[in-house]
Amino acid sequence: MRTLIKEPLVQFVIGGLLFYAFLNLKAGEPEVNPYMIEVSEEALLTYLQFQNKSFDAARSTQLLGSMDADHRTRLEADFIRDEILVREAENLGLSKDDEIIRRRLIQKMDFIIEGFTTADQQITEQELKTFYEANHRDYTLPAEASFTHLFFSKEKGGLDVAKDRAEQALLALKAGSTPSADRFYFHRNYIEQPRALINDHFGSEITSYLFSAAQTGKWQGPLQSEYGYHLIYAQNIKPERQPLLEQVAARVLNDLRRTRRDQAKAEAIEKLKRKYTIIRKNEAN
Amino acid sequence: MIKKLLSGCALLALSFTVAAQDTEPTNLYWGDTHLHTSYSFDAFMNENKSADPDTAYRWAKGQPVIHPYNRARVQLERPLDFLVVADHAELMGVIRAINFDLVEELPEMGWWDSLYRWFAINTLNDKIEEGTAADVFVDLLPKEMANPGGDPVQDPNNRMPTRTFGNTNAIEQIAWNEIVDAAEKHNEPGKFTSLIGWEWSSIPTGANLHRIVMSPDGGDTAKQYLPYGSDESQYPEDLWAWLEATSERTGAKFLAIPHNSNISKGYMFQETTLKGEPITEEYATRRSFWEPVTEITQIKGDSETHPNLSPEDEFADFETYGFYIQNSEKPYTYKPGKGDYIRSALKTGLKLESKVGVNPYQFGVIGSTDSHSGLASADEDNFWGKMARDSIPEAKKDFGIGRRTVNGWNMAAQGLAAVWAEENTRESIFNAFKRKEVYGTTGPRMRVRFFAGWGFDGFDAEAGNIAEVGYAGGVPMGGDFSSSNEEGATPEFLIQAVKDPVGANLDRVQVVKGWLDAGGQLHEKVFDVAWSGSRTIGANGKLPAIGDTVDRTTGKTDNTIGTPELITKWSDPEFNPNERAFYYVRVLQIPTARHSLLDAIALGLDNAPEEGPEVIQERAYTSAIWYKP
Numbered sequence: 001m002r003t004l005i006k007e008p009l010v011q012f013v014i015g016g017l018l019f020y021a022f023l024n025l026k027a028g029e030p031e032v033n034p035y036m037i038e039v040s041e042e043a044l045l046t047y048l049q050f051q052n053k054s055f056d057a058a059r060s061t062q063l064l065g066s067m068d069a070d071h072r073t074r075l076e077a078d079f080i081r082d083e084i085l086v087r088e089a090e091n092l093g094l095s096k097d098d099e100i101i102r103r104r105l106i107q108k109m110d111f112i113i114e115g116f117t118t119a120d121q122q123i124t125e126q127e128l129k130t131f132y133e134a135n136h137r138d139y140t141l142p143a144e145a146s147f148t149h150l151f152f153s154k155e156k157g158g159l160d161v162a163k164d165r166a167e168q169a170l171l172a173l174k175a176g177s178t179p180s181a182d183r184f185y186f187h188r189n190y191i192e193q194p195r196a197l198i199n200d201h202f203g204s205e206i207t208s209y210l211f212s213a214a215q216t217g218k219w220q221g222p223l224q225s226e227y228g229y230h231l232i233y234a235q236n237i238k239p240e241r242q243p244l245l246e247q248v249a250a251r252v253l254n255d256l257r258r259t260r261r262d263q264a265k266a267e268a269i270e271k272l273k274r275k276y277t278i279i280r281k282n283e284a285n
Numbered sequence: 286m287i288k289k290l291l292s293g294c295a296l297l298a299l300s301f302t303v304a305a306q307d308t309e310p311t312n313l314y315w316g317d318t319h320l321h322t323s324y325s326f327d328a329f330m331n332e333n334k335s336a337d338p339d340t341a342y343r344w345a346k347g348q349p350v351i352h353p354y355n356r357a358r359v360q361l362e363r364p365l366d367f368l369v370v371a372d373h374a375e376l377m378g379v380i381r382a383i384n385f386d387l388v389e390e391l392p393e394m395g396w397w398d399s400l401y402r403w404f405a406i407n408t409l410n411d412k413i414e415e416g417t418a419a420d421v422f423v424d425l426l427p428k429e430m431a432n433p434g435g436d437p438v439q440d441p442n443n444r445m446p447t448r449t450f451g452n453t454n455a456i457e458q459i460a461w462n463e464i465v466d467a468a469e470k471h472n473e474p475g476k477f478t479s480l481i482g483w484e485w486s487s488i489p490t491g492a493n494l495h496r497i498v499m500s501p502d503g504g505d506t507a508k509q510y511l512p513y514g515s516d517e518s519q520y521p522e523d524l525w526a527w528l529e530a531t532s533e534r535t536g537a538k539f540l541a542i543p544h545n546s547n548i549s550k551g552y553m554f555q556e557t558t559l560k561g562e563p564i565t566e567e568y569a570t571r572r573s574f575w576e577p578v579t580e581i582t583q584i585k586g587d588s589e590t591h592p593n594l595s596p597e598d599e600f601a602d603f604e605t606y607g608f609y610i611q612n613s614e615k616p617y618t619y620k621p622g623k624g625d626y627i628r629s630a631l632k633t634g635l636k637l638e639s640k641v642g643v644n645p646y647q648f649g650v651i652g653s654t655d656s657h658s659g660l661a662s663a664d665e666d667n668f669w670g671k672m673a674r675d676s677i678p679e680a681k682k683d684f685g686i687g688r689r690t691v692n693g694w695n696m697a698a699q700g701l702a703a704v705w706a707e708e709n710t711r712e713s714i715f716n717a718f719k720r721k722e723v724y725g726t727t728g729p730r731m732r733v734r735f736f737a738g739w740g741f742d743g744f745d746a747e748a749g750n751i752a753e754v755g756y757a758g759g760v761p762m763g764g765d766f767s768s769s770n771e772e773g774a775t776p777e778f779l780i781q782a783v784k785d786p787v788g789a790n791l792d793r794v795q796v797v798k799g800w801l802d803a804g805g806q807l808h809e810k811v812f813d814v815a816w817s818g819s820r821t822i823g824a825n826g827k828l829p830a831i832g833d834t835v836d837r838t839t840g841k842t843d844n845t846i847g848t849p850e851l852i853t854k855w856s857d858p859e860f861n862p863n864e865r866a867f868y869y870v871r872v873l874q875i876p877t878a879r880h881s882l883l884d885a886i887a888l889g890l891d892n893a894p895e896e897g898p899e900v901i902q903e904r905a906y907t908s909a910i911w912y913k914p
Contacts, residue, residue: 103329111459138348155848183749185783185850200363200786227849254470258339 034091037083039076047079113268114261123256131256132245138255139248141241142194143211147234149188150181154228166222166229173219173231185227192238206230211237309752311705311722311761313732314714316367317345317661318482318542318702319497319583319653323353324460325372325484328657331672336659338370338467344660346477353659354673363730363787365661365701366709367478370464371497374483374514377460430490430550436560437489437552438519461511469504474710481507485524485541487515491611492550494521494559496541496576497653498528501715509535520559522568525575540718544580544655546630547588548609551622554630554646556637564637569645578718581627581650581725581906582700584671589871589906590628591621598811599827600795600873600902604697604727628799628809631909635801635865649721649763649908650869652700652728663728665880665903666840668698678884682894694881694896699727703905705761721763724907729785735762735870736779737910739769744779746852755779762869765911768862775860776912780814781852782872782905790847791817792831792873792902796855800866811871814855817848833876835900840878840886847875862914869909876900 041064049060067075095101132139150169152162169179186201199207206223214220214234221231245252321328322341336344336353344350347364351357430440437443461483468479482499500507513527521541528539546553557563581588586606595601607619623629627650634646654661658673670676670693681693703724706717717723724733734751738759744751759779760766766776782794793816799809813828820829834843857868879901885893893899 107329183747186786196362226844254339 034087037080039079044075044079047082048075051075051078110265113265123253123260128249128252128256129245131259132248132252135252135255136242139243139252141243142196143240144192144194144238145198145210145234146191146193146236147210147214147232148190149184149233150179150231151184151188151227152222152229153182156182159224159228162228163222163224166231170219170221170231181231182228184230192236195240202230206232210234211239310756311707311717311752312709314366314478314704314706314709315730316365316369316478316702316704316714317653317656317663318369318480318499318651319371319484319544319580319655320345320368320659320661321372321484321655321657322370322464322659324370324377324464325657326377327373328659328672331657331674333658333673336673338372338464338659339470341370341659341661342368342467342471342477342479346471350660352669352673352676355677359660359667359669361660361662361667364477367480367704367714368661369480369482369497369499370468371482371484371499372460372464373486374512375486375516377457377464377483377512430492434551437492437550438559440490443489443519458511462508465504465507468507472711475708478709478711478714480711480715483512485513485515487519487521487524488610489519490550491548491609492552493545493548493610494519494543494552495545496521496524496543497580498524498539498541499715499718500537500539501711502537503711506535506537510537522558522571525571528575538715539575540578540715541576542578542580542651542653543576544583544653545585545588546579546625546627547586547591547606547621549625550609551620551624554624554627554633556624556633564641564645566641566643569637569641569643572645573643573647576648577721578649578651578723578908579627579630580653580655580700582652582697582727583655584696584699585655586697587699587727588625588627590626593621594623594626594629595809595811600811600871600904603901603904604699604897606691606695606697608691608695628797631867631869632799632801632807632809635799635867636805636807639801639805639865644911647765647911649718649723650725650906651702651704651718651723652725652906653702654700663699663701665698665728665878665901666883668880671696678888681881681884692896694884694894697727697897698880699903701726701728701730703730703733721908722761724762724905726905727901727903729788729874729903729905731785731788731791731872731874731905732781732783733870733872733905733907734779734781735907735910736760737764737766737776737868737912738779739766739771739774739776741777741779741854744854746854751779751781751852760910762910763908765913767913774862775856778814778855778857778868778910779853780855780870782815782850782870784847784849784874789842789874789877789903790844790849791851792847792875793817793828794851794853795871795873796857796868797871798857798859798866798868800861800864802861802864810859812855812857815851815853817846817851831873831875831902833900835876835878835882837882837899838886840883842875842877844875864912865914866912867909868912870905870907872905874903876902 045057045060045064048064049057064072089095150166152166152169154162156162169181172179190198190201195207195211198210202210202225206225209223210232214232214237216234216236219231219233222229223232224230320341321333323329323333323335323337333353335351340350340353344359344361345365345368347361349358349360352359430437431442432440464483465481468481471477472479480499480501481504482497485496485498487494487496498512510531513524513531517523517527524541528541531537532539543553552559558568579588582604585608587604589603590598590601591605592598592602607621609617609619611617623633630646634644637646638644652663654663655671656662656669657671658669658676660669662669670681675681675693675696683692703726704714704717705722706713724735734755736751736755736759738755741754741758743758744754755761759777769776778796780794780796782791784791794814796812796814797809798812799807801807813822816828817831822828832846834846835841836843851872877900879893879897879899881894881897882899
């Protein structure tokens with residue numbers, strides 16, 4: 001998979017370098033006639049691949065070879081038209097001061113720099129460990145709880161009545177009988193649910209109680225939520241915990257790669273910046 | 286989830302009472318099928334240079350990320366369950382195709398103007414030689430369509446996406462592979478689903494015909510094709526043909542989701558094809574096969590209905606967005622038509638079905654964001670804008686300045702896609718879309734169940750067996766049902782709406798019915814079927830408004846009005862067994878602060894921005910259930 005990701009990038013970088021080399025070469029060459037358009041097999045092949053959005057050289061060569069005269073004439077005409085328009089646009093200086101072209105150039109440069117910086121990311125196990133330790137807070141697993149509850153809605157006679165019903169129900173539970181309760185709007189059972197979700201459903205008061213004061217294996221309450229009163233039976237409470245590196249290795253690796261890439265890009269741009277003198281005009285003192 | 290259910294049973298055994306409430310056949314998953322990243326060129330040019338697909342997935346999973354423009358650390362408190370990164374096919378990392386979408390959304394970048402300058406200079410040079418230079422400027426101004434009502438693709442004023450800037454498909458291939466790789470990396474069956482997709486952005490003469498395409502297949506399949514863009518064709522028929530052919534060639538499955546019909550100039554849901562030809566059985570079959578679901582609400586407004594189309598519906602004017610994507614130097618009038626809105630499209634579908642035998646507009650609905658910031662955010666209080674650039678309150682007014690156009694406060698902080706599926710996997714979620722067991726909300730995560738059938742005798746609201754009884758004795762949202770064998774029987778509908786656990790209470794539940802009468806006339810009616818408090822329906826047939834508890838100094842809502850849950854069994858008092866009909870549910874929240882009010886409070890403005898109301902009633906829309914005599 002990694003080679004798949006890299007392949008086009010690497011190709012692109014090489015392409016970019018070749019193009020750069022070509023420009024350099026061209027700069028040394030005597031002026032070519034700007035009004036001559038060469039229609040070569042290679043140029044048409046490239047053009048065709050771009051038109052078909054298909055970059056299979058062998059298939060495209062075959063396609064070009066088997067093209068009838070009409071089709072080929074049209075392809076040539078399109079190629080020539082595009083070439084003329086691009087050159088005329090350049091003659092008119094339309095590529096200057098054009099934000100979209102500037103953006104495109106910036107993006108291309110970005111690609112090239114990124115290609116260089118991602119190519120040589122060899123990450124050792126030790127580096128991964130170090131990175132994980134330094135950033136372990138990002139990977140902390142949330143506290144979780146498994147519990148069930150009985151709900152007494154304030155919609156049935158108000159808060160006081162709900163509290164009273166809950167207290168009666170608790171007594172009944174302690175006496176070993178099964179009290180009736182109301183249907184809660186969300187869930188009755190919460191199995192290994194993260195603290196944030198429990199907080200969303202019950203509010204902060206019940207959540208804090210559940211994670212700090214609640215005892216497992218015992219009915220407790222009544223506890224008040226936005227909706228009424230609850231009796232809670234906690235089965236298992238897991239505090240917030242740190243996973244082993246192996247459990248989150250894929251995410252840590254991705255994060256380290258991204259961090260490295262961003263650093264390397266920033267450094268590469270910093271290096272380029274050293275070639276330039278920056279003058280700040282019209283700056284307020 | 287299966288693991289949870291199993292251990293749930295263990296706990297049930299351990300405790301005592303307990304109905305089967307937590308073991309329903311389908312679970313609710315939340316997602317966004319329409320998110321742009323820096324790989325969409327319009328997103329990139331509006332200052333989203335860094336929120337790439339990887340960032341988008343990390344945000345959706347609830348991890349903190351850096352905002353691409355204001356560089357703040359931002360986070361989605363409640364993660365999404367699934368996400369489709371849907372970048373523009375035409376603009377995937379390149380400037381190859383020029384899309385009208387950009388005109389509206391990049392006004393001050395000046396590239397459109399420079400493009401026109403380019404045309405201008407060339408044409409002018411020619412015309413000067415010909416001696417006809419005077420008419421050049423008139424020609425160059427982008428016009429509204431020359432033949433309104435005609436085929437917009439063939440309109441003389443339509444400019445096809447061109448290759449003015451040369452051909453850069455190699456870059457596009459790289460971009461696509463990276464989008465696919467990010468999706469592959471982030472897909473975690475059972476936990477988080479990434480579905481591979483893109484946007485086909487057809488917009489002839491400013492008529493928005495955009496579709497999101499998504500696929501449940503993996504990266505190896507996706508890399509066998511390059512996304513089909515509107516530079517290939519602006520006709521949806523050609524998109525479907527490509528989907529068909531590519532499906533055959535690669536084995537990929539697809540579906541397409543139209544969006545922003547509200548600004549389609551009447552072309553999204555016509556009574557004819559886009560070319561103006563009559564709709565045939567073949568067309569209707571293909572369309573309903575490829576397009577089982579439509580976006581009903583998103584950042585660029587709500588497409589349920591418009592006050593002009595539904596004058597009786599006092600809730601019709603919600604996040605109405607009347608701004609076409611076209612060069613808007615010249616003033617224009619927004620003309621809502623029945624081809625633009627979903628309720629009228631569902632009605633048109635009944636009529637077409639009675640003519641050709643198949644309903645081309647029998648689709649379900651979802652919400653999604655269409656955010657271009659890489660951050661799927663539909664919450665009023667955690668809304669990061671349409672583009673990256675309008676993410677900060679001080680920039681909202683200026684977003685789009687200089688043209689008679691929209692700004693950041695015209696945008697709506699919505700929506701989300703809710704899916705009833707067996708499990709959180711690509712296959713399961715895709716299948717739920719195919720069977721239309723999905724619904725949309727404008728941001729809040731309201732839980733909505735909806736079933737129709739010929740009698741739900743065992744239904745007991747207090748026992749919480751709606752799903753059990755609903756699935757056993759009827760059809761869920763997205764389905765259809767036929768006549769009963771019993772003479773004089775009336776269909777029943779089971780509806781349950783639960784508030785967003787951290788959101789505002791509910792005002793009411795409504796059923797929206799559309800039908801075709803024996804004379805071929807189409808009708809619609811909104812029924813209030815359950816509501817909070819002790820209100821009664823007035824002499825005018827309307828339920829009184831719920832009130833408003835939004836504190837204008839904090840933007841907070843007080844849940845002292847409304848109710849956490851509405852649950853009911855309803856039957857249609859006007860049911861006629863001979864008339865084709867559809868029924869869908871609309872759930873309204875109590876009023877809450879709009880994002881523009883929160884901005885106004887933050888900025889210390891005296892008045893809330895005039896672009897929208899101070900408070901809104903957020904809502905959920907279910908997919909319809911169709912009655913077929």
